[in-house]
Amino acid sequence: MSLIEIKNIIKTYETGETSFRALDEVSLSINSGEFVAIMGASGSGKSTFMNMLGCLDKPTEGDYFLDGTDIMSLNSDELSKIRNLKLGFVFQGFNLISRTSALENVEMPMIYKGISLEKRIEKAKEMLKIVGLENREHHHPNQMSGGQQQRVAIARAIVNDAPIILADEPTGNLDTKTSIEIMNFFVELNEKKKKTIILVTHESEIAEYAKRIVKFRDGKIISDELK
Amino acid sequence: METLKIAIRSLKINKMRSILTSLGIIIGVSAVIIMLSVGEGAKGKISKDISSMGSNLLMVMSGASTSGGVRMNLGSQPTLTMKDAEAILKDCPSVLNVAPILSGNKQIIFANQNWSTGVYGITPSYLTIGLWEIEDGRAITEEDVKNTMKVAILGSTVVTNLFGDLDPIGRKIRIGGMPFKVIGILQSKGQSGMGQDRDDTVLIPITTAQKKLFGSDFPGVVKFINVQAKSEDSLYSAEDEIKALLKDRHNIGQNKEDDFTIRNFTEMMETVKKTVATMTLLLGSIASVSLLVGGIGIMNIMLVSVTERTKEIGIRMAIGAKAMDIRLQFLIEALLLSLAGGLVGVILGVSVSKIINLCSELTTIISPMSIFLSFGFSGLVGIGFGFYPAYKASLLNPIDALRYE
Incomplete structure (x- = not known):
């Protein structure tokens, strides 16, 4: 079985009397070690799909198996645990906790995993070194550039050794030079650490970094190509 | 954590x-x-x-009667006697002890100092009931009472005001012009809950007060009788017994006003x-x-x-x-x-x-x-x-x- 196995998922949003189908019977399977870009215009359902993938929301109907676990049968606390251990998130807006140092931000997923303080600091420092921020440990997010903040977010995403990294428009707020830098990180994580990377973007230059491109339109997959 | x-x-x-x-x-x-x-x-x-006042106390006061339609102060009419006190002790089963008192204000003089205070004619039971301790010298005894001795015990306020640093024991003072020998000093009790200085007092034998100091037409007259009931529970029965006894002794009819008043101090304090x-x-x-x-x-x-x-x-x-x-x-x-x-x-x-x-x-x-x-x-x-x-x-x-x- 693939790492991610999605079959015929439907997500319906009720807005007053009319209901809107954001995902219309989407099926997709992703194997371990893949680098997938999910593309589509806004409103194509790619963000909704990402939320389903990230276990932040549950589909209305369908099947979702992540690493063999039936996600549909889990409650919200069990979903939290899956997010904590299996998934790393990198967002467009970085989503670091303000007024908290880089080190503490990276530590945070380990707190919820239940790791001791000593080990946490050691591991968080190691991760910050990987992303090249070893001298920024005690800086707060507002004291760092966008690229640095995104690198802290990447460090946070990989700190619990999650096999999957979900990146939602990770370069959306960055200039071209920094975007290339960040994308090279993802490539490196994919090739050297064998992480499965799923990237949501609407820019084709960014999608070029991936090995597989899945395109969404009107809540459906319209193309799925390997490079 | x-x-x-x-x-x-x-x-x-x-x-x-x-x-x-x-x-x-x-x-x-x-x-x-x-x-x-x-x-x-x-x-x-x-x-x-x-607790410093003594426990289970009742106070019987003379007076409270009307004199020609004018209400008088409590204790203003000498209606209680030593005999009443004795009868209360003897005939009221709920009563443990009685202390008849005859008091009044007098000028006290020692050398060139003088002080005006309440002088209490008492029996030894007054000290027992009121939990008074003697700090120095000796207490008033039955002998003193029987022999109408001109002896006095002083409260500490009186001592301070009259004697300063001198030792008052054995010295002569004049109470209302009459010479008395100081035989003891009371242990200080401080202020009462009502703000009264309880150390501002002079105690003398009741007989001396009756016969010599407060000359009266009636022999054996007393102003108050402090009564100690046997227990807290018997306070009310004691009150009733005393009331009945005194009504009888004073020949007060059904519809007539009592010539005495009983106050329950413990109850008041409670x-x-x-x-x-x-x-x-x-x-x-x-x-x-x-x-x-x-x-x-x-x-x-x-x-x-x-x-x-x-x-x-x-x-x-x-x-x-x-x-x-x-x-x-x-x-x-x-x-x-x-x-x-x-x-x-x-x-x-x-x-x-x-x-x-x-x-x-x-x-x-x-x-x-x-x-x-x-x-x-x-x-x-x-x-x-x-x-x-x-x-x-x-x-x-x-x-x-x-x-x-």
Whole structure:
């Protein structure tokens, strides 16, 4: 079985009397070690799909198996645990906790995993070194550039050794030079650490970094190509 | 443990806000402690008064009669006698002891000093019933009473005013122009609950008072009779027995007014004590209201904090925080605010109580109970008012929370 196995998922949003189908019977399977870009215009359902993938929301109907676990049968606390251990998130807006140092931000997923303080600091420092921020440990997010903040977010995403990294428009707020830098990180994580990377973007230059491109339109997959 | 650290950190970030929020609790807790300590102090003082007055006391006063339609002062009409006192002791089964008293104000002179005070003609039982101790010299004895001795025991206020540093024992003083020998000094009792100086007194044998000092047309006349009942429970039966006995002895008919009055001092003091307890309760509850208001302040700030940190909650949930983790984080924050406030409040309350005790007439007693109570209550307030915001935070949907700006 693939790492991610999605079959015929439907997500319906009720807005007053009319209901809107954001995902219309989407099926997709992703194997371990893949680098997938999910593309589509806004409103194509790619963000909704990402939320389903990230276990932040549950589909209305369908099947979702992540690493063999039936996600549909889990409650919200069990979903939290899956997010904590299996998934790393990198967002467009970085989503670091303000007024908290880089080190503490990276530590945070380990707190919820239940790791001791000593080990946490050691591991968080190691991760910050990987992303090249070893001298920024005690800086707060507002004291760092966008690229640095995104690198802290990447460090946070990989700190619990999650096999999957979900990146939602990770370069959306960055200039071209920094975007290339960040994308090279993802490539490196994919090739050297064998992480499965799923990237949501609407820019084709960014999608070029991936090995597989899945395109969404009107809540459906319209193309799925390997490079 | 981790949650505690997170909570401490986020409180530190908003230092000013945290301090102001705790202020409500600080004021509430210290107010409760101060109010209760003032109340306890008053209660303690009254209890001391009651026990120093002697227990299970009744006072029978002569008079209270009308003289030609004009009501007279209590004790103004000499209607009680030594015989009455003896009869009360003999015929009333609930009575343990009696002390007849004949008193009046007299000028006391020693050398070139003089002092005006109440002079009490007494029998030795007066000392027993009233729990008076002799500090120096000797007490008045049955012999003194029998032989109409011109001897006197002085209260410490009288000693200070007449003798200064001199030892008064054995010295001659003049009471209303009559020479008396000082044979003893009473141990100080201090002020009574009514603010009376109980050490401002001179005691002489009752017979001397009757026959020599307060010359009267009626032999064996007394002004008051202090009566000690056998127990607290027999106070009321003693009162009834005395009433019946005296009515009989004084030939007072059914519809006629008594020529004596009976006062139950213990009961009066108990009433005062109860009133003070009620006042304490009232003050304490008013103070608790401020504690409650402090709690609402905490809830208010926690709700603001939850809204402000919606995004943070979303991030925490996305990276693996469970609903319980979020709930605990905010609950502990609220609890910390209230407990820190409670602790400072206890310190402030205790200090202010001590200052009140030192700098004013009021006595304050800080009971451990009041500290425990107010501190515990502040903790409860923290949990109670922290729960709703914490619960609200934990119910957030991670996607919505992440999108919140």
